[in-house]
Amino acid sequence: MRFEGTASYVADKDLMIAVNAAIALEKPLLVKGEPGTGKTELARQVAAGLGLDLIEWNIKSTTKAQQGLYEYDAVSRLRDSQLGEARFNDIRNYIKPGKLWEAFVSDRKVVLLIDEIDKADIEFPNDLLQELDRMEFFVYETGETVRAKNRPIVIITSNNEKELPDAFLRRCFFHYIRFPDMETLQKIVEVHFPGIKPNLLRAALTTFFEIRETPGLKKKPSTSEVLDWIRLLVAEDVDPADLRGDARSALPKLHGALLKNEQDVHLFERLAFMARR
The missing domain is CATH 1.10.8 (Helicase, Ruva Protein; domain 3)
Incomplete structure (x- = not known):
């Protein structure tokens, strides 16, 4: 599985080498560069070029790492218990899978885009270290472990607004998209x-x-x-x-x-x- 660019995206040799190296190493590809240099579009074109589905996780300043795994709606469950709803008996009805969960349980390999990771707080990358490294996470409410059926191609973008932790950087393959000549x-x-x-x-x-x-x-x-x-x-x-x-x-x-x-x-x-x- 090699990325050779697409007809609608001009990728230089170094960028294609970086994408294919990350795929071969099975490590996330961390892409930095000026805003507007095509970092987000790269993930879309890698998915298109390899014939894979794309899952996008757009990071905001309020985004927490846990949201990428799953969210547990305890308030709805409490309300249903008070109303005597039958769905209350199955806690899975109140768990909303996140983008990582969606990528992990996919029946075929996908491209997972974690877009603008530097928008979140400084602890956000650290909170995803084990999940991205081991490609699994534990769901405490149900006692189950969600493991990746097919290891996704993870592309992470950053506008370099803040420094990312060293422990996180060690787990990534890095490429800086220079402004084109x-x-x-x-x-x-x-x-x-x-x-x-x-x-x-x-x-x-x-x-x-x-x-x-x-x-x-x-x-x-x-x-x-x-x-x-x-x-x-x-x-x-x-x-x-x-x-x-x-x-x-x-x-x-x-x-x-x-x-x-x-x-x-x-x-x-x-x-x-x-x-x-």
């Missing part, structure tokens, strides 16, 4: 917009990289943002000549797709003012 980004755009005018593509990417390299920029636009921007340029049939020149001399056309805070907008306005003077 001009040539790679061109291939990515051509996958999403086949038949795009070469002049427009060249002018748009030149302008985009000039924006990313502007000193003082608070948030550099990412791959997903340049794709949104180019989608607008194509839809509006923008003349490539309007995008040429020094991007620092004025706000780029349809800049709302690229610049996502007022500080960066003001930066370009100041640069434009200084250029006019």
